[in-house]
Amino acid sequence: xxxxxxxxxxxxxxxxxxxxxxxxxxxxxxxxxxxxxxxxxxxxxxxxxxxxxxxxxxxxxxxxxxxxxxxxxxxxxxxxxxxxxxxxxxxxxxxxxxxxxxxxxxxxxxxxxxxxxxxxxxxxxxxxxxxxxxxxxxxxxxxxxxxxxxxxxxxxxxxxxxxxxxxxxxxxxxxxxxxxxxxxxxxxxxxx
Numbered sequence: 001x002x003x004x005x006x007x008x009x010x011x012x013x014x015x016x017x018x019x020x021x022x023x024x025x026x027x028x029x030x031x032x033x034x035x036x037x038x039x040x041x042x043x044x045x046x047x048x049x050x051x052x053x054x055x056x057x058x059x060x061x062x063x064x065x066x067x068x069x070x071x072x073x074x075x076x077x078x079x080x081x082x083x084x085x086x087x088x089x090x091x092x093x094x095x096x097x098x099x100x101x102x103x104x105x106x107x108x109x110x111x112x113x114x115x116x117x118x119x120x121x122x123x124x125x126x127x128x129x130x131x132x133x134x135x136x137x138x139x140x141x142x143x144x145x146x147x148x149x150x151x152x153x154x155x156x157x158x159x160x161x162x163x164x165x166x167x168x169x170x171x172x173x174x175x176x177x178x179x180x181x182x183x184x185x186x187x188x189x190x191x192x
Contacts, residue, residue, distance in 0.1 A: 009037060010045040017049030021104070022136060024049070029140025030149045039137060047133035050098065054108045054125050061112025069113070079110070086110050094124040098132035 009028070016024025025046035028037050069076045086093055086107075094116075097107040111121060143149070 010041055013037075013042065013045040014049035014052075017046045017133075018053045021046070021050045021053075021098070021132075025133065025136045026140040026143070029137040030144030030147075032137075032141045033145045034150060039141065043130070043133045043137045046137060047129045050132070051125055051129050053104070054098075054129070057105055057108035058112040058118075058121055058125075061109035062118070063112075065109055065113035079113075082106065082110055083114065086114055090114075090116075095128050095131075098128050099135075 013024055013028045016027075025042070028046070029039075029042050031037055032039055032042060069079055093107065094111070097103065097111075100107065
């Protein structure tokens with residue numbers, strides 16, 4: 001695994017944050033103190049992968065989202081409360097959406113459908129993405145340093161570490177979703 005990290009470390013991190021941001025950047029940043037990654041490059045690679053992902057979903061929402069939704073009344077009814085929630089809390093969401101695990105695809109899609117101009121979205125994705133990448137990298141660095149994580153730790157416990165990161169992320173996503181659905185006035189029965 002160390003050879004793989006040496007050869008593809010930052011590229012693998014960019015691809016990882018494109019698909020699953022927190023797990024990839026936490027893993028990489030926990031190895032910074034071992035010298036396998038460097039902090040500024042880890043932040044940039046994590047930021048860049050998530051930036052590209054966000055823009056793809058934003059553009060899909062902007063270019064085709066409203067047309068797609070308009071042809072599907074059942075989906076439109078479910079998306080409307082989310083869109084309304086976005087309009088009520090636009091600035092809070094634009095600055096914090098990178099931290100809302102479990103909404104990786106839907107938030108940029110909704111932002112794209114909201115009519116927010118690309119130049120405005122560019123500003124928010126850069127600022128919130130850099131804050132997110134720096135915060136998560138810092139947390140990963142200190143976790144790696146305090147727990148003395150090594151590459152061998154990941155090799156020997158890869159499944160458990162990934163399941164732990166996934167469980168942590170799902171828990172946060174579940175809590176955020178419950179809070180959001182409560183704020184939207186949607187009960188568990190309404191979601192089914």
